[in-house]
Amino acid sequence: MYFEENKTALLNLFTESFGNSTLIKLTLSNKRAKASDLNNVFIRPVAIKEQIMLQFTYREETRDITSNYPAEEAVKQIDLLLTGTFMNADLFTSTADYTFLSNKKGNSKLLKKAASSTALPLYRHDKLKHRLISAENNVYLRELGVLTNDWKVKAGMEDKFRQINRYVELVEDVLRNAALPDRFSIADMGSGKGYLTFALYDHLSRNYGKPFTMTGVELRPALAEFCNSVAVKAGFENLNFITGSIEGSELKSIDVLIALHACDTATDEAIYRGIRAGAGVIMVAPCCHKQIRKQISPQNVLKEITRYGIFEERQAETLTDTIRALILEAWGYKTSVAEFIATEHTPKNIMLSGLRKKIRTTPDPAVVKRLSELKQLFGIHYHHLEQLLKMD
Ligand SMILES: C[S@@+](CC[C@H](N)C(=O)[O-])C[C@H]1O[C@@H](n2cnc3c(N)ncnc32)[C@H](O)[C@@H]1O
Known part of the structure; x- marks a missing residue:
């Protein structure tokens, strides 16, 4: 050319x-x-x-x-x-x-x-870029302590504000490619103080063009109560928070399942609920990865990596999330991995997304075989999510 x-x-x-x-x-x-x-x-x-x-x-x-x-x-x-x-x-x-x-x-x-890196570039384009979530008159971000009373991002909260915007962008990208019902439901498992829950509700209700309801599920009653009071102040009628566990809370339907930094196997419980409910979209940002780490014991040259504590920990993270991605794939989801925000801001940086492509009642045997080979290589007997789905 x-x-x-x-x-x-x-x-x-x-x-x-x-x-x-x-x-x-x-x-x-x-x-x-x-x-x-x-x-x-x-x-x-x-x-x-x-x-x-x-x-x-x-x-x-x-x-x-x-x-x-x-x-x-x-x-x-x-x-x-x-x-x-x-x-x-x-x-x-x-x-x-x-x-x-x-x-x-x-x-x-x-x-x-x-892209060799999907991390959001570190420079601030505040002056040039229209952010999806703006600070101006943003009641919930003020109530959550991100903004001052005159709608300025508080000192020390800049990264949180950027993270919120990046997160909304990421979820929106995935939802744009999802086949969701005309009226759909979102469950945010382990919603905590709700920073990201509110922002997503805010953005989707203004821009997505389909009605939806959103439920935050949170173990700690005080947090669920606080978030409900903020939702009322913000006028978010179709957003509510319930006190309950990811594993046990009753939800009528789950079309989109989100779990951000739910600890260790709580992420697996969330994925499990999403798969079982036939959610069109499952998005998780995993937190700690203890369950697999205890089992990693390769009987091959990979020992060279796992004899160093730090590398073993990183390996456990990668392995756990790769296994999760494969399990999602086995149940008919197309999976992708993105960096949530540059690692300088949080080490818990990975967003694993699954977009349902097929409805499966049993896992795809070819993917299960790949999963089993991977586990064998690292000496792993079981992964929590496999047990929940009775795949082992
Ligand atoms: C690290 S925080 C993350 C909060 C929020 N998703 C975010 O990213 O800002 C994890 C939250 O999940 C809640 N949690 C942990 N395990 C849970 C479970 N099994 N069921 C419901 N909530 C859970 C915790 O109480 C905590 O508020």
Whole structure:
């Protein structure tokens, strides 16, 4: 393909990702003239005095030089650098990665790959980006202590506010692809203080276009009571909180099941209820992963990993959530994993989503076989969710 066309397409992707806050970085490499001092240029968004600028780091043999440009000028600079100095560019966004490759003959390619990081970029686009949940006149966020009485995000609550927005975005993306009944029900298992429950209700009731009811299930009566009082103040008529357990609470139907940071096997109990209720969507952000950790005892080369405590813990997390994803798949769900928010803000960072594609009364034997092989490799006898579903 023609160099100019691909270069323009790359510049457009760069501009678009900057505009919608998904830009992570752009790297320019493979210099045209070997004698040039400049080896690479790294470009990333930075917040400078409430404005988002693009910071260029020009890497030379022995030093780095940085300059900041507004978006329009940045695009011009990248254009010049790609025309005169570098042949390749890698664009990383939280939705996809792109590689631009060219040669001295003027041939070029633009390739797209899955995003290597889905974490929300760390720069703040508050001034440029319309957030799904706004602070202005937001009664529930004030009642929950996120905002001051004059609708400003309280000091120390900025990350919470960002997390709330990111979460709503993530759930909305998944719900847009779900086949839900005309009037649907959402259960939020282990709803706690309800930050995310309220925000999701707020956003969906204004934007989703289908009526729904939402129920928060919470073990601690004081929290359920408090959240009900906030729901009344916010005028959220179809949102209510009940005191009860994830395992035992009575719910008429569950079309969308959500469980965020429900401890250890409480996440499994939630997934179990979702599968049994035939929920169209199951979204969980797991918390601690103790149940599997006690069992991990590989009798093979994986021992090299699990002899270190920290690695064993990380392995347990990955393994537990992979097993959950496989179990969901076995019961007819298409699963995906996304980073909830950058790990700097919380280590409990994974959102596992299942979108029901088939109604199954028994698990898919081919997936069960894959699950069993994985467990065997790590010396795992059982996973709590398998037991609940009587798969073992
Ligand atoms: C870490 S908090 C998370 C709260 C909320 N989902 C969030 O992400 O902000 C977990 C909550 O789940 C509740 N919980 C834990 N196990 C539960 C169970 N088996 N049934 C109902 N609630 C449970 C706890 O009381 C706690 O409020």
